[in-house]
Amino acid sequence: MRQHIKTALVLGLCLGMLAGCGRAQVEDAEMKGQDVQDSEEKFGEQDTQEEPGGQKTPENETAAADSTEDMNSTDTWNKAVPVTECPEELCVKVEGRDYGTVEHITYQSDTTGLERGANILLPAGYSDEQQYPVLYFLHGIFGDEYSLIKDGNNKIPEILGNLASEGLAKEMIVVFPNMYASSDPNQKPDFNSEAVLPYDNFINDLVNDLIPYIESNYSVLTDRENRAILGFSMGGRETLFIGISRPDLFGYIGAIAPAPGLTPGQDKFMTHVGQMQEEDVKITDTENMPNILMVCCGSRDSVVGKFPLSYHEIMEKNGVDHLWYEVPGADHDSNAIRSGLYNFVIRYVSQ
Numbered sequence: 001m002r003q004h005i006k007t008a009l010v011l012g013l014c015l016g017m018l019a020g021c022g023r024a025q026v027e028d029a030e031m032k033g034q035d036v037q038d039s040e041e042k043f044g045e046q047d048t049q050e051e052p053g054g055q056k057t058p059e060n061e062t063a064a065a066d067s068t069e070d071m072n073s074t075d076t077w078n079k080a081v082p083v084t085e086c087p088e089e090l091c092v093k094v095e096g097r098d099y100g101t102v103e104h105i106t107y108q109s110d111t112t113g114l115e116r117g118a119n120i121l122l123p124a125g126y127s128d129e130q131q132y133p134v135l136y137f138l139h140g141i142f143g144d145e146y147s148l149i150k151d152g153n154n155k156i157p158e159i160l161g162n163l164a165s166e167g168l169a170k171e172m173i174v175v176f177p178n179m180y181a182s183s184d185p186n187q188k189p190d191f192n193s194e195a196v197l198p199y200d201n202f203i204n205d206l207v208n209d210l211i212p213y214i215e216s217n218y219s220v221l222t223d224r225e226n227r228a229i230l231g232f233s234m235g236g237r238e239t240l241f242i243g244i245s246r247p248d249l250f251g252y253i254g255a256i257a258p259a260p261g262l263t264p265g266q267d268k269f270m271t272h273v274g275q276m277q278e279e280d281v282k283i284t285d286t287e288n289m290p291n292i293l294m295v296c297c298g299s300r301d302s303v304v305g306k307f308p309l310s311y312h313e314i315m316e317k318n319g320v321d322h323l324w325y326e327v328p329g330a331d332h333d334s335n336a337i338r339s340g341l342y343n344f345v346i347r348y349v350s351q
């Protein structure tokens with residue numbers, strides 16, 4: 001399979017250059033998961049945007065051509081045009097292969113004054129004799145620590161287990177936090193500034209409470225080269241905020257369909273004051289540039305629309321080295337999540 005994936009990578013580069021790949025072939029065989037269901041309930045009827053996906057700019061075409069020269073150099077990973085869909089064979093379990101275990105933990109959060117939960121996906125054969133890289137994977141709005149991992153369509157254990165078994169990604173521990181860091185256990189998320197604040201407070205809980213808990217209770221590597229952050233939608237927005245604010249802590253930053261509100265703006269749900277101004281969307285800590293800063297989105301995302309594209313444009317304007325791509329045909333859904341996870345994880349390699 002390793003060969004298939006390598007071939008797929010190269011093929012993807014070529015297809016990307018030809019522009020406009022087809023819709024994801026992976027069928028949603030299992031029940032729709034909580035996050036997407038919740039989103040559908042909460043968001044109601046969505047516009048369907050008929051936009052061509054996967055169009056590559058001439059700039060990317062050049063980068064893609066260059067990137068075939070040295071696919072292993074992290075210098076080129078931000079520029080390499082990705083295989084926009086997660087290869088199908090990675091999304092199915094191979095009989096007899098171990099896909100790790102999920103355990104639920106609670107930790108004392110001094111940030112909120114509450115006991116809070118997280119799920120941990122341990123790789124196959126997790127052992128104290130080894131030290132593992134960590135990936136913090138942040139859920140969407142109205143979600144919790146179960147949303148991403150419980151949604152079977154996301155294929156998270158499958159993708160990670162298959163990539164690790166094939167030697168295409170490192171074995172890692174994935175932490176799924178509850179990103180709603182409120183001191184009031186009765187507070188609930190909603191589309192207004194007040195109700196969104198606990199999401200913006202998650203950076204404090206993560207840095208001061210959850211990371212220390214993980215690093216003292218699991219056998220993990222603790223430098224920025226071995227700490228990655230990835231998020232979907234609301235989790236993507238917070239990932240960008242956290243990653244840009246603390247590049248000293250996270251060497252790898254990935255946002256799948258990041259939600260509005262990182263910068264000031266307005267959409268059909270609410271007005272966003274912005275967590276930061278557009279000109280501040282850049283890494284000022286030149287000692288700690290991200291190895292990967294990825295932003296992707298389904299070409300037909302009916303929830304966050306063009307906000308991810310706007311983050312890409314802001315980064316371009318600010319001269320921030322990053323990887324941007326669209327997942328052809330994907331909505332605000334597992335197709336985008338699988339693609340983003342796959343592309344992020346194959347780039348999450350320690351030096």
Ligand code: FER
Nearest residue numbers: 140141233234259260267269
């Ligand atoms: C918004 C649009 C989308 C927003 C959040 C979202 C807080 C999040 C969507 C998701 O997480 O799926 O205006 O504002």
